[in-house]
Amino acid sequence: MHTIARALIISVVLFAVALCVLLVPLPAPPQFLPEQIEATNMRDSSHQEAAHAAWTALIAITCIVILVKRKRRAP
Amino acid sequence: MKRAALSVGLLYVSVLLLSGFFLHRAVATDTFITIDDYHYSVVMGSALRIAFGEAASALRINFGLLSTLSAGLLARLFAVDSFAGWIRLTQSFQVLFLFCAVVSALAFQRDRRLVLVVLFVSVPFASTVSPFVLTPNNSGLRYLGFALLPLALTFLIAGKGYRDAIVAGLACALFVLWNTETGIACSAALLFYLAVSEFAAGRPLSGVFGLLCIASAIAVAAVAVISIASLGGVGGLNLLLEHLIGHAKSDYNGHLFDKWSIAALVLALYASTVVIHCCLTVRAGSTDRHLIARAAIAFASIVWFAYYAHNSFYFVLWFNLFLLLFTIEPVLALGKAAVVGVVALAIACNIAGLRPVPGRFTMNSGTVQGLSLPEDTAVYLRRHADLLRSIDALRVVYFTGTPFIMAVMTRKVNDLTVFDPFGETWTEAQLHDLIQDALAKNPTLILIEANGSPLLNAPRQQFLQRVRKAISSRFSLTRTEDGFEFWTPPSGNP
Numbered sequence: 001m002h003t004i005a006r007a008l009i010i011s012v013v014l015f016a017v018a019l020c021v022l023l024v025p026l027p028a029p030p031q032f033l034p035e036q037i038e039a040t041n042m043r044d045s046s047h048q049e050a051a052h053a054a055w056t057a058l059i060a061i062t063c064i065v066i067l068v069k070r071k072r073r074a075p
Numbered sequence: 076m077k078r079a080a081l082s083v084g085l086l087y088v089s090v091l092l093l094s095g096f097f098l099h100r101a102v103a104t105d106t107f108i109t110i111d112d113y114h115y116s117v118v119m120g121s122a123l124r125i126a127f128g129e130a131a132s133a134l135r136i137n138f139g140l141l142s143t144l145s146a147g148l149l150a151r152l153f154a155v156d157s158f159a160g161w162i163r164l165t166q167s168f169q170v171l172f173l174f175c176a177v178v179s180a181l182a183f184q185r186d187r188r189l190v191l192v193v194l195f196v197s198v199p200f201a202s203t204v205s206p207f208v209l210t211p212n213n214s215g216l217r218y219l220g221f222a223l224l225p226l227a228l229t230f231l232i233a234g235k236g237y238r239d240a241i242v243a244g245l246a247c248a249l250f251v252l253w254n255t256e257t258g259i260a261c262s263a264a265l266l267f268y269l270a271v272s273e274f275a276a277g278r279p280l281s282g283v284f285g286l287l288c289i290a291s292a293i294a295v296a297a298v299a300v301i302s303i304a305s306l307g308g309v310g311g312l313n314l315l316l317e318h319l320i321g322h323a324k325s326d327y328n329g330h331l332f333d334k335w336s337i338a339a340l341v342l343a344l345y346a347s348t349v350v351i352h353c354c355l356t357v358r359a360g361s362t363d364r365h366l367i368a369r370a371a372i373a374f375a376s377i378v379w380f381a382y383y384a385h386n387s388f389y390f391v392l393w394f395n396l397f398l399l400l401f402t403i404e405p406v407l408a409l410g411k412a413a414v415v416g417v418v419a420l421a422i423a424c425n426i427a428g429l430r431p432v433p434g435r436f437t438m439n440s441g442t443v444q445g446l447s448l449p450e451d452t453a454v455y456l457r458r459h460a461d462l463l464r465s466i467d468a469l470r471v472v473y474f475t476g477t478p479f480i481m482a483v484m485t486r487k488v489n490d491l492t493v494f495d496p497f498g499e500t501w502t503e504a505q506l507h508d509l510i511q512d513a514l515a516k517n518p519t520l521i522l523i524e525a526n527g528s529p530l531l532n533a534p535r536q537q538f539l540q541r542v543r544k545a546i547s548s549r550f551s552l553t554r555t556e557d558g559f560e561f562w563t564p565p566s567g568n569p
Contacts, residue, residue: 003356067358
């Protein structure tokens with residue numbers, strides 16, 4: 001299979017796995033002053049941040065696995 | 076035909092880049108409070124205090140040490156003494172951003188097509204009449220590191236081994252010190268490049284790990300040395316991290332699904348594909364350093380998505396688009412149609428994202444501080460500032476709805492760690508720290524913007540009510556004059 005197609009498939013899988021973090025319950029976010037919530041239109045983003053952290057970590061681990069596999073195969 | 080197209084293009088760039096320098100900011104009072112003064116206070120407040128001659132070590136610097144020092148020192152050098160002057164400074168950083176992006180593109184690929192794509196796609200962002208001029212935390216001042224990242228990678232492409240580790244370490248330190256959030260993304264890119272390029276060149280895993288350790292140690296040491304030189308000690312480093320850690324803990328402004336989610340998904344999958352494709356190609360035996368450098372920029376984009384997850388606005392996403400422009404070289408090589416297609420798509424994204432808003436800047440003359448504010452607000456601001464300027468009591472602390480313009484007009488700032496009490500106080504604990512900081516200065520007079528002032532909207536009124544409640548055990552309201560309440564200790568006599 002073409003490398004770009006393989007990379008895209010791996011990317012989609014990693015992204016889908018990272019999105020599963022959105023389903024995990026997380027601790028309540030910190031309490032802000034109500035006027036700050038009104039002024040800046042704040043919304044809790046802890047799930048999105050956790051999903052991003054998982055996605056980045058999955059990509060980094062995948063890169064290491066791909067590269068290390070080559071080294072092991074090398075004579 | 077080609078020359079005519081280039082002339083039109085350059086005219087378009089010149090108009091967007093230069094027009095803002097000849098216009099005045101036109102703004103309604105409420106927008107001025109919530110957009111202009113709010114953002115300049117939180118971003119440029121510490122730079123203003125540096126321009127006034129205060130030491131950086133006493134300040135909470137919200138958006139990066141070197142960017143703040145640069146803004147403060149430039150303001151002092153060019154004697155910036157009005158709000159419009161500070162807007163001009165931000166506009167100059169917009170132009171600098173574009174200049175650095177173009178130089179980086181030229182050095183990175185030596186391909187005129189990429190330079191033109193970067194120029195035409197970035198100019199709506201870098202325009203001196205763009206909305207980002209009014210919110211310097213979204214301007215070229217903060218994001219200069221992203222414009223310079225391809226240039227830093229170009230230096231790495233030219234070297235290898237220990238030389239690259241040293242260059243990467245020093246560059247990481249400079250990027251982080253310029254702005255912590257963007258610096259982390261740029262550092263991730265540089266370390267990714269260092270690791271994968273050395274791996275591709277045949278260096279064993281332990282050797283690659285050793286190089287990463289050397290680069291990281293140099294980065295940490297350089298951050299410490301530059302901080303000691305700028306802040307007088309590493310103790311001041313927590314001031315830099317405070318904002319970042321505050322952001323990491325605060326979890327605000329996330330949107331699970333909105334219209335930008337589709338663009339974010341496309342860019343995220345593209346960035347991830349570029350990185351994994353690079354690793355697969357290196358595994359197959361490639362040592363193409365430009366391919367690895369492009370993947371490194373995509374890696375920076377992946378890390379920068381953290382900020383989008385935290386603060387899901389189109390302008391945060393725009394930088395993913397900007398970074399990924401440097402990875403499209405293979406697409407551009409397909410021919411002219413591909414170049415035109417990429418430019419058209421990116422400009423369409425720009426227009427959708429940056430949405431031109433008419434009336435932001437005007438040719439009308441300014442009413443106060445080079446700004447075109449409503450006349451009654453301008454009169455109120457002048458009277459308010461005159462009163463503050465006339466007070467010669469020792470140790471005054473004042474709370475106003477518009478701290479930045481008040482400080483610029485009076486050259487008086489609070490001797491507190493934060494510049495903008497409202498803008499930098501988000502939680503009960505921070506409010507407690509703010510009041511303790513203010514009371515520790517043993518003030519002889521506290522001024523609070525009176526209710527009914529045109530400079531206060533509902534959230535600011537609520538916040539100042541908390542301040543009144545917190546100080547009322549030690550201070551009492553004695554009188555109200557020209558929009559300020561005078562709060563004095565029992566024996567005080569302002």
